[in-house]
Amino acid sequence: MRKSSVLKGKGKIKETLGKVTGDSALEREGKGDQLAAKARKGMEKVHESALRARDGMRRRTS
Numbered sequence: 001m002r003k004s005s006v007l008k009g010k011g012k013i014k015e016t017l018g019k020v021t022g023d024s025a026l027e028r029e030g031k032g033d034q035l036a037a038k039a040r041k042g043m044e045k046v047h048e049s050a051l052r053a054r055d056g057m058r059r060r061t062s
Contacts, residue, residue: 007037
């Protein structure tokens with residue numbers, strides 16, 4: 001499981017708990033965690049693309 005998926009789930013739980021308990025700080029923290037997860041997912045995609053490109057270059061030179 002990707003770390004971005006875990007962060008997104010954690011953020012969603014925090015946001016929901018904040019809404020249920022009326023804790024606006026916890027709700028904001030959850031939304032922030034979800035945004036961080038979205039950014040991390042983008043970085044993971046770039047990393048995977050770079051690895052695929054590197055592997056493709058290795059196959060062509062062999």
